[in-house]
Amino acid sequence: xxxxxxxxxxxxxxxxxxxxxxxxxxxxxxxxxxxxxxxxxxxxxxxxxxxxxxxxxxxxxxxxxxxxxxxxxxxxxxxxxxxxxxxxxxxxxxxxxxxxxxxxxxxxxxxxxxxxxxxxxxxxxxxxxxxxxxxxxxxxxxxxxxxxxxxxxxxxxxxxxxxxxxxxxxxxxxxxxxxxxxxxxxxxxxxxxxxxxxxxxxxxxxxxxxxxxxxxxxxxxxxxxxxxxxxxxxxxxxxxxxxxxxxxxxxxxxxxxxxxxxxxxxxxxxxxxxxxxxxxxxxxxxxxxxxxxxxxxxxxxxxxxxxxxxxxxxxxxxxxxxxxxxxxxxxxxxxxxxxxxxxxxxxxxxxxxxxxxxxxxxxxxxxxxxxxxxxxxxxxxxxxxxxxxxxxxxxxxxxxxxxxxxxxxxxxxxxxxxxxxxxxxxxxxxxxxxxxxxxxxxxxxxxxxxxxxxxxxxxxxxxxxxxxxxxxxxxxxxxxxxxxxxxxxxxxxxxxxxxxxxxxxxx
Numbered sequence: 001x002x003x004x005x006x007x008x009x010x011x012x013x014x015x016x017x018x019x020x021x022x023x024x025x026x027x028x029x030x031x032x033x034x035x036x037x038x039x040x041x042x043x044x045x046x047x048x049x050x051x052x053x054x055x056x057x058x059x060x061x062x063x064x065x066x067x068x069x070x071x072x073x074x075x076x077x078x079x080x081x082x083x084x085x086x087x088x089x090x091x092x093x094x095x096x097x098x099x100x101x102x103x104x105x106x107x108x109x110x111x112x113x114x115x116x117x118x119x120x121x122x123x124x125x126x127x128x129x130x131x132x133x134x135x136x137x138x139x140x141x142x143x144x145x146x147x148x149x150x151x152x153x154x155x156x157x158x159x160x161x162x163x164x165x166x167x168x169x170x171x172x173x174x175x176x177x178x179x180x181x182x183x184x185x186x187x188x189x190x191x192x193x194x195x196x197x198x199x200x201x202x203x204x205x206x207x208x209x210x211x212x213x214x215x216x217x218x219x220x221x222x223x224x225x226x227x228x229x230x231x232x233x234x235x236x237x238x239x240x241x242x243x244x245x246x247x248x249x250x251x252x253x254x255x256x257x258x259x260x261x262x263x264x265x266x267x268x269x270x271x272x273x274x275x276x277x278x279x280x281x282x283x284x285x286x287x288x289x290x291x292x293x294x295x296x297x298x299x300x301x302x303x304x305x306x307x308x309x310x311x312x313x314x315x316x317x318x319x320x321x322x323x324x325x326x327x328x329x330x331x332x333x334x335x336x337x338x339x340x341x342x343x344x345x346x347x348x349x350x351x352x353x354x355x356x357x358x359x360x361x362x363x364x365x366x367x368x369x370x371x372x373x374x375x376x377x378x379x380x381x382x383x384x385x386x387x388x389x390x391x392x393x394x395x396x397x398x399x400x401x402x403x404x405x406x407x408x409x410x411x412x413x414x415x416x417x418x419x420x421x422x423x424x425x426x427x428x429x430x431x432x433x434x435x436x437x438x439x440x441x442x443x444x445x446x447x448x449x450x451x452x453x454x455x456x457x458x459x460x461x462x463x464x465x466x467x468x469x470x471x472x473x474x475x476x477x478x479x480x481x482x483x484x485x486x487x488x489x490x491x492x493x494x495x496x497x498x499x500x501x502x503x504x505x506x507x
Contacts, residue, residue, distance in 0.1 A: 013037050016051065016076050016095060019109045023099075030095030034075050039113055039175050041106055048073030051109065054080070055102040062102070070094060078105050107174040107207035117181040118210040121151075121189065124326050125196040125206065125245075127237050128217025128254070130372045131319045132170075132195040134311070135217060137347045138323035139193045142340030146332050151184030153177070153194035155366075156348055156477050160187050171200035174207070181209070191330075198236040206244060213329045214245045215252045215322050219259035220371035234259055241267045250329035252322060255280035272329060274321035282325050284317050291361075291383050298324060305334050310345045313379035315372075349476025351379070354493055356500040359466040360388075364492045366476025368397065368424070370407045373473055377415040380469045388467035389417035393460045394474050395453065396438055398429030405434065406441025416471075418463060419447035422456035424474045425482040453481060454495050461499040472496060 017032035037049035043065035046052050052069035054062040054077065066077055076095040080102045099105045111118075124139060126132045133155050140159075143150045151160050153172070158165040160183055171194065172180065184192055196214075200206055219234055241251045241263060251267060254260040256275035264271060274282040281300065288295040293310040296317060309320055320341055327337045346352060354362040361383070367376040373394065380390050392412050396405045412419045421438050423431035431451045439449065450456035457472060464470050472492045475481075481490035 013049075014113060019051065019112045020097065021112070023105065023108050026098040026100060028095065028097045030076070032095065034095055036075055036113075039106070039109055040069070040074075041173070041175065043069040043072065046072040046074050049075050051076040051078060053078040053102055053106045053109070055106065056080070078102060078109070101204070103174070103204040104207060107204045110175040110178040111208040113175075114178040114182040116208075117178060117185045118192075121181060121185055121210075122191045122330065123181075123209060123211045124191070124193045124213040124215065124330070125211045125240055126193070126215040126217065126322070126326075127196040127198070127201070127240050128215075129220045129369055130375070131217035131315065131322065132197075133366070134316065134319045134347050134350050135215060135322045135326075136193045136195055138319060138341060138344050139326055141344035142323060142327045142332060142337055143191050143193070143330075145340035145343060146336045148191050149187070149189045151180070151187075151189040151192040153180055153192065155195060160184050161189065163187075169200075170195050170197040171205055173203075174205045177205055177209070196240055198233055201239045201244075202236040206240075209244065211240065211245045212249050213252060213326045214240045214249065215326050216241070216254055216257075216260055216263055217318065217322055218254050218257040218371070220369055234262070238263060238266060245269070250326075252325040252329060254318060254322065256318075270329075272325050274318075274325045276317070282321055282328070284321055287314070287317055289313065289317075289379075289382060294320070296320070300328070305338060307338060307341055309341050312351055312383070313375065315375045315379065316351075347477075349478070349492075351376070352476070352493065354496045354500075356497045357504065358461075358464070358500045360464045360468040360470060362461075362464075362470045362472070362496050362500070364472050364476060364496065367394075367473040368475075370404050370411055373408055374411050374415065376471060376473055377411070380471055381415070384467075384469055386467050388469060389465070390415070390469050390471065391418045391420070391460050391464055392416040392471045392473060393420045393422060393453075393456050394472075395422045395424035395431070396434055396474070397425045398427035398431070398434055400427075402437060405437040409438040409441030410443050413442045413444050413447055417446065420456045420460045421447055421449050422453045423451050423481075424453075425478075425480075426484075427482050428484060431483075453490065453492075457492065457495045458499040458502070461496065461503055470496075 013035050016034045016036050036051050038047055040046045040050045041053045041055055046069045052074040054066050078097045126135045136154050140150045140152050155170045157167050158180055250270040252272050253264055255273035256277050273280045276284055283299045284296045286297045296307045298305045324337050349366045352364045365376050367373045421435050435449055460470055475492050479491045480487040
């Protein structure tokens, strides 16, 4: 057992032969009886004694940096394919291992390097397009109500008991993922709840992890810049249930989702379904939704359980069902499930209320897909009282699926009374061009364009009247705006609060 300075820096020396024991290898030169002090897949981070794993990335190929890793003192190289020039005999001591899949090798070696932490943890993975974050926080609340120490890995942050780490990815790369599991185990956690993104599944970041429960929330259009088709997107998600989940584990699946039903037909083993439709194992009935929260009954195995939650909206009914299904699969008592759901009040940037003394309702939400935006506006419409209006501020991210932009433009203008189309995270794209693609889908001329997101929010606040609901969608919890490779400090919540204060001063 070893201890960590941070989640990525263990004090340990291991023999390479232990890291690659029983691993599928095409060929190897050099000795496996060498000491390894670390694992790296970025040549710039290689330290003397590391094993460097060369992987082909989305933008660069790690095989081009093998010699750089050797010069930095790599004890061994793992690679898929080299032409010869990348792998020079710079050192007689260098061990080179050729594999079929470098990403698979990284997951295998990382798991062994951290002494297979998931063997001693109960791991719950949540995947799907929407609802992952809220479901994981609901599960964390339920498990803590059960008296468990819980780690969480997800979009907002990585949480180890009372320690919070920034989350550069929804699901970290395999080495960092196993490092986090190891720190959670050493810190006394018994359970880990993690979001599992489609990118992570396609890139084998969570391979060789023992998942006890896998949750499928839904599948709607997203990430088609990465996955060629919806079928490819689905197949990536499916890996969690067909290839990674323990054979004795439980799949908890949304029965109301068309892709969920497809998944049910494709897998074997223990399956628990949830939904509103007849046929689900766990069903929500007698739903009452208000701004005070949700009141629902859950029917399961001929019994009915009354649930109260401060969360709002039909999408959260599904999130509650998925969390309850996962908890039941872990044998959590129903009184604990009910208590844990009741205690979980909100998640940062998920239908988050912003109150700075204004006489209209302001909501910040992470909705950045067509389905999530539609649900957000429908939820707001259901809460609207009297003659109030729905005002929506949103944009679309750059370097991402362009096909959803006009669709989101149509949804926003069709369902809102007024729309301000603005910039999200334009990344390397021109925000004006992104906005034009959104505008192409507009169903009616009830919108204005303001590329500056802060000004867009300010303009929306000026338009809002008593009883209206102002929605700011797309960025949620994010505290930055990415423009041309630079992350500028920006928070929708702070921008809203500032605009409301300025409006109040000028009244």
